[in-house]
Amino acid sequence: MQATISISDAVFDPGELLAEFTKNCGGAGAIASFTGLVRADEMTQSLTLSHYPGFTEARIETILEDAFARWPLLGCRVHHRTGEMKIGEAIVFVAAAAKHRRDAFEACDFVMDYLKSEAPFWKQESTATQTHWIEPREADYKDKERWSA
Amino acid sequence: MIKILYFGRFTDVAENADIALPDGVEDTKALIAWLTEQHDGFEPEWHRPGARIAINKTIVNDMQSHPITDGDEIAFMSALSGG
Numbered sequence: 001m002q003a004t005i006s007i008s009d010a011v012f013d014p015g016e017l018l019a020e021f022t023k024n025c026g027g028a029g030a031i032a033s034f035t036g037l038v039r040a041d042e043m044t045q046s047l048t049l050s051h052y053p054g055f056t057e058a059r060i061e062t063i064l065e066d067a068f069a070r071w072p073l074l075g076c077r078v079h080h081r082t083g084e085m086k087i088g089e090a091i092v093f094v095a096a097a098a099k100h101r102r103d104a105f106e107a108c109d110f111v112m113d114y115l116k117s118e119a120p121f122w123k124q125e126s127t128a129t130q131t132h133w134i135e136p137r138e139a140d141y142k143d144k145e146r147w148s149a
Numbered sequence: 150m151i152k153i154l155y156f157g158r159f160t161d162v163a164e165n166a167d168i169a170l171p172d173g174v175e176d177t178k179a180l181i182a183w184l185t186e187q188h189d190g191f192e193p194e195w196h197r198p199g200a201r202i203a204i205n206k207t208i209v210n211d212m213q214s215h216p217i218t219d220g221d222e223i224a225f226m227s228a229l230s231g232g
Contacts, residue, residue, distance in 0.1 A: 036232050049231075052156055052224060055206040080231065092232050112232055119231035122157035133158050135199065135228040 003064040003076045005057050009083035014093045021077045021095045028074045028097035032104035034112050036092040038085045043127040047134075049082045049091070056080075056120040063114040067096070070110065071103040078111065080121065113143045151217060153184075157227030158197065162190035170219055177202055178214035180223065199228025 014035040022031055038047050064076050075097040085091060092115060096107035115121075117136040125134050151170055155163050163184070174180050181202075185192040194200060201208050203224040209215045217223065 050156065052154070052203075052206075052226070055203065055224070058206065115231040117229060117231075120156070120226060120229050121231035122227065123230045133227065133230075135230050 003061065003068070003078075005060045005064070005078045007051055007053075007056060007080045007082055009081070012079060012081065012090055012093070014090050017077065017079055017093050018095060021075065021097070025075045025097040027099075028104075029099045030101040030104040031095060031097045032101070032108040033093065033095035034108050035090050036112075038087050038089050038091060040087045044087060044125055045128060046084050046086055046126045047091070048084045048124045048126065048131075049080075050122050051080070051082050052120045059118065059120055060115070063111060063118060066114075067107045067111050071096075071098060071107045073098050073103065073107055076107065076111065078115070080115070080119075082121070110147055113140075113147065116140045117144050150219065152222045154222065154224040156224060157230075158194050159191075159200075159225045159227055162194055163188045163225075170217065174217065176214040176216050177204070177209065177223075180217055184225075194227060195225070197227060201226045201229075 018033050025031060060078055064078065067073060067076060073096055077095040079093045081091050094108050094111050096104045096111065098104040098107065117140050123134040124131050150167050152167050154165050171183050174183050181195060203209065203226065204215060205222050
């Protein structure tokens with residue numbers, strides 16, 4: 001089990017992905033996972049994500065290579081939704097497996113921080129009256145900078 | 150021919166296209182100048198924080214000019230926003 005990356009327009013069940021990842025991570029003592037959802041907001045009706053096929057996967061692979069170089073991981077899984085998503089649907093799933101919990105927690109956190117501002121996805125939010133682009137907030141860039149210290 | 154792809158905010162100002170390399174365009178700097186003339190709104194998007202250019206799926210340093218040759222795939226991307 002090493003790094004697995006997938007991107008799809010289809011609705012997915014993060015529980016199923018976690019179960020599958022866990023089954024394939026024999027020998028791990030810790031698995032940390034994160035699921036990002038379309039947040040319920042008064043105005044938001046949907047989010048639409050696009051990506052650059054081939055390039056996006058390659059960039060995520062680079063992020064995971066970095067994670068494997070930093071922590072002794074036994075496996076890592078990234079699944080990202082694209083297309084139109086409704087409130088409550090999962091956007092992204094990240095899981096990291098290691099012998100010990102701290103490595104798994106930190107790797108999962110690291111991968112998410114980099115996905116936020118370094119993975120080639122573009123996000124549009126639609127409300128009842130308009131559609132606008134969502135870009136990383138200052139906090140997202142700061143989150144990523146934590147790992148360069 | 151070169152392929153020009155647009156992602157994120159750039160899709161609001163231009164559409165993906167396969168075009169013959171315009172006369173005099175041999176590098177990214179010249180291509181950006183040419184696209185600025187072709188598409189209203191291209192230049193402000195290029196100057197927004199986080200805008201990037203990739204040649205054949207490799208991000209290049211946008212502060213320098215990079216050669217473009219026939220068959221290249223050039224992608225213009227606004228700030229990346231995953232997760």
